[in-house]
Amino acid sequence: MQTAVIVFPASNCDRDAATALEKLTGKAPRMVWHNDPIIPDDVRFVVVPGGFSYGDYLRSGAIAANSPVIQDLKRKAEAGLPVLGICNGFQILTEARMLPGALMRNTNQKFVCRISRLRLANAKTRFTKRYDAKNEIDIPVAHHDGNFFADDDTLRRIEGNGQVVFRYVDNPNGSRNDIAGIVNEAGNVLGMMPHPERAVDKLHGGTDGIPLFKSILESL
Numbered sequence: 001m002q003t004a005v006i007v008f009p010a011s012n013c014d015r016d017a018a019t020a021l022e023k024l025t026g027k028a029p030r031m032v033w034h035n036d037p038i039i040p041d042d043v044r045f046v047v048v049p050g051g052f053s054y055g056d057y058l059r060s061g062a063i064a065a066n067s068p069v070i071q072d073l074k075r076k077a078e079a080g081l082p083v084l085g086i087c088n089g090f091q092i093l094t095e096a097r098m099l100p101g102a103l104m105r106n107t108n109q110k111f112v113c114r115i116s117r118l119r120l121a122n123a124k125t126r127f128t129k130r131y132d133a134k135n136e137i138d139i140p141v142a143h144h145d146g147n148f149f150a151d152d153d154t155l156r157r158i159e160g161n162g163q164v165v166f167r168y169v170d171n172p173n174g175s176r177n178d179i180a181g182i183v184n185e186a187g188n189v190l191g192m193m194p195h196p197e198r199a200v201d202k203l204h205g206g207t208d209g210i211p212l213f214k215s216i217l218e219s220l
C-alpha cells in the first residue's frame with residue numbers, strides 16, 4: 001500500500017509519521033515536498049504531519065496552506081482520498097478550509113507537552129473503527145495553538161453530523177466542547193491535535209495510535 005507524507009519547511013514530525021506508516025504498511029511512504037505540484041497517483045493515503053511549518057508565522061499552518069501541493073491535496077481529497085492532519089497538519093487543513101474551525105493559542109498561553117486521554121466521540125468513522133469497544137485512549141499532545149474554535153452554528157453542525165471524533169478528557173488548551181479531532185462531512189479527512197504516530201510502539205509508552213492507522217488503511 002503506497003502512502004505519502006507531505007513535508008513543509010520546518011515540519012518536524014514527518015519522520016515520525018513515515019516511521020509509523022512504514023511499520024504499519026511494510027512500505028516506506030513517499031515524502032512529498034510542499035512545492036511539488038502533484039501527489040503521485042499511486043498514493044492511497046496522505047499524512048499532513050506536525051511541526052512548525054514556516055515557523056508558525058502569521059498563524060500556525062496559514063502559509064503552508066497556500067503551498068502548491070495543497071491545491072492537489074484538495075482536489076484529491078474532494079475525490080475521496082483519505083487524509084490525516086496531525087497537529088500542525090490539522091492547523092494546515094483548517095487554514096486550507098479542508099476542515100471547519102480554527103486552532104487558536106492555548107488559553108493558558110503555554111506550550112503543552114504530555115500524554116492526553118481522549119474519549120472516542122465517534123467510533124464509527126473510517127479512522128476509528130478498529131478501536132472496537134475502547135472508549136478512551138492515551139495519545140501525546142505537543143502544541144501551543146491547539147485551542148479549537150468554531151462559531152455556534154458550525155459547532156452545532158459538526159456535532160449534529162457526528163464529525164467530532166475525539167474529545168479531551170482533561171482539556172489542555174481550552175478547545176470548545178473539548179474537541180481534539182474532527183472529520184469533514186464526507187468522512188475522509190481527519191484533523192487532530194494529538195499525535196497518534198507517537199503512540200505506535202511500546203517504547204513510545206503506549207500503542208493507542210495503532211488502531212487509528214489500521215482503521216484507515218484497512219478501509220482502502
Ligand SMILES: NC(=O)CC[C@H](N)C(=O)O
Binds near residue numbers: 146
Ligand atoms: N507538534 C506540532 O505539530 C506543533 C504545532 C504548532 N506549531 C503548535 O505549536 O501549535
